[in-house]
Amino acid sequence: MNKKRIAILGSTGSIGTQALDVIRNNKETLEAYLITGRNNADLLIEQAREFHPEVVVVAQETNYLKVKEALKDLPIKVWCGAEAIAEAVTIDEIDIVLTAMVGYAGLVPTLSAIKSGKIIALANKETLVVAGELVIKEARKYNATIIPVDSEHSAIFQCLVGEFNPIEKILLTASGGPFLHTSKQDMAVITKEQALKHPNWTMGAKVTIDSATLMNKGFEMIEARWLFDCRPEQIQVVVHPESIIHSMVQFQDGSIKAQLGIPDMRLPISYALGLTKRISNDYPRVDFFGHKLTFFEPDTTRFPNLTFAYDAIAKGGNTPCVLNAANEVAVDAFLHDKLSFCDIPNLIEKTIDQMPYIINPKLQDFMNTDQESRAFATSLLRK
Ligand SMILES: NC(=O)C1=CN([C@@H]2O[C@H](COP(=O)(O)OP(=O)(O)OC[C@H]3O[C@@H](n4cnc5c(N)ncnc54)[C@H](OP(=O)(O)O)[C@@H]3O)[C@@H](O)[C@H]2O)C=CC1
Numbered sequence: 001m002n003k004k005r006i007a008i009l010g011s012t013g014s015i016g017t018q019a020l021d022v023i024r025n026n027k028e029t030l031e032a033y034l035i036t037g038r039n040n041a042d043l044l045i046e047q048a049r050e051f052h053p054e055v056v057v058v059a060q061e062t063n064y065l066k067v068k069e070a071l072k073d074l075p076i077k078v079w080c081g082a083e084a085i086a087e088a089v090t091i092d093e094i095d096i097v098l099t100a101m102v103g104y105a106g107l108v109p110t111l112s113a114i115k116s117g118k119i120i121a122l123a124n125k126e127t128l129v130v131a132g133e134l135v136i137k138e139a140r141k142y143n144a145t146i147i148p149v150d151s152e153h154s155a156i157f158q159c160l161v162g163e164f165n166p167i168e169k170i171l172l173t174a175s176g177g178p179f180l181h182t183s184k185q186d187m188a189v190i191t192k193e194q195a196l197k198h199p200n201w202t203m204g205a206k207v208t209i210d211s212a213t214l215m216n217k218g219f220e221m222i223e224a225r226w227l228f229d230c231r232p233e234q235i236q237v238v239v240h241p242e243s244i245i246h247s248m249v250q251f252q253d254g255s256i257k258a259q260l261g262i263p264d265m266r267l268p269i270s271y272a273l274g275l276t277k278r279i280s281n282d283y284p285r286v287d288f289f290g291h292k293l294t295f296f297e298p299d300t301t302r303f304p305n306l307t308f309a310y311d312a313i314a315k316g317g318n319t320p321c322v323l324n325a326a327n328e329v330a331v332d333a334f335l336h337d338k339l340s341f342c343d344i345p346n347l348i349e350k351t352i353d354q355m356p357y358i359i360n361p362k363l364q365d366f367m368n369t370d371q372e373s374r375a376f377a378t379s380l381l382r383k
Pocket residue numbers: 009010011012013014015016036037038039040041059099100101102103105123124125126149150151201202203204205206207265
């Protein structure tokens with residue numbers, strides 16, 4: 001059997017390292033052909049020495065010489081910079097591009113992979129938040145398949161495989177994050193250490209903070225809107241603190257399909273890299289007698305980011321791109337002690353109110369919007 005050649009954009013991150021673990025355990029069918037990182041040059045070098053990819057790209061140009069030097073005894077091409085990542089994903093030999101880098105930086109290489117007709121295993125949800133309509137149109141135009149990796153979207157996708165009936169509603173589950181039951185008063189003094197402790201998942205810092213503010217769920221609603229071609233009103237967020245049901249789909253007869261499993265991202269990663277063929281593993285199984293499955297409504301008073309996401313997708317145009325850029329600035333500022341937890345939504349709201357609206361944005365408009373929104377949000381931090 002031909003091995004599937006995988007490009008992992010962001011191999012040094014949480015999704016990236018778990019994807020390499022899946023490849024490590026399935027060497028007869030999967031191969032890491034291209035890996036990329038940014039700041040963590042040491043880990044990128046270690047990964048290259050273990051997996052022997054054809055190409056390594058380091059996004060941070062100042063790390064180039066270090067990586068190049070460390071791999072000089074191996075026949076591995078070492079490139080650097082954002083443009084090199086967008087170029088590398090087009091290499092003919094690559095079958096699947098796993099977009100596991102964080103943030104807006106995922107957009108351009110994902111579009112590049114789509115234009116060369118690759119199968120996209122999509123973890124980078126920001127790509128669809130920023131430019132979902134454009135990305136899906138391009139995927140249709142270039143016949144590029146997108147298989148979601150985000151756990152909820154993988155669950156929805158799995159509920160829809162072989163299904164020909166229309167969706168009535170998507171029930172998008174949310175853990176509620178570490179502050180599900182924290183009072184508004186106590187939320188005023190949340191520290192980054194508290195916010196970085198997700199109850200069920202070990203993830204990169206940015207998505208962990210997004211989970212704590214419920215922006216992650218807002219982003220996932222937008223991601224689902226584009227992936228499954230449904231209206232935002234058809235997507236209901238259901239808080240399910242145990243993260244065992246990864247999401248559900250309700251059909252027009254009221255029947256509901258759900259996908260369940262232990263919270264382990266290697267499951268949706270394997271499903272995507274296996275191109276929907278299930279790869280056997282010895283990970284723990286769900287113990288139905290060890291868990292209660294509980295459900296709550298989200299509290300949008302304490303977590304206004306969820307409302308911002310519904311408003312942004314309703315307004316459309318470049319507004320979700322502004323939402324994403326302002327959120328990236330706000331989360332980074334929170335992680336660097338420059339903004340309090342409760343001020344994250346305030347910064348986002350002020351930025352959305354200020355940025356010019358573009359009804360039908362092209363790629364260049366998204367690029368400009370992203371830069372201008374970041375500049376404006378950053379200027380608010382100095383006040
Ligand atoms: N972690 C999870 O369980 C889940 C994550 N996701 C989504 O997957 C994506 C990745 O998340 P996660 O793995 O947690 O993130 P991490 O922060 O752990 O990893 C991010 C990766 O992207 C690289 N990177 C960061 N900035 C850039 C940039 N500007 N250009 C190129 N590469 C860059 C990092 O390199 P380096 O570390 O070398 O600097 C690292 O390899 C996010 O969009 C997230 O929302 C979705 C569902 C679950």
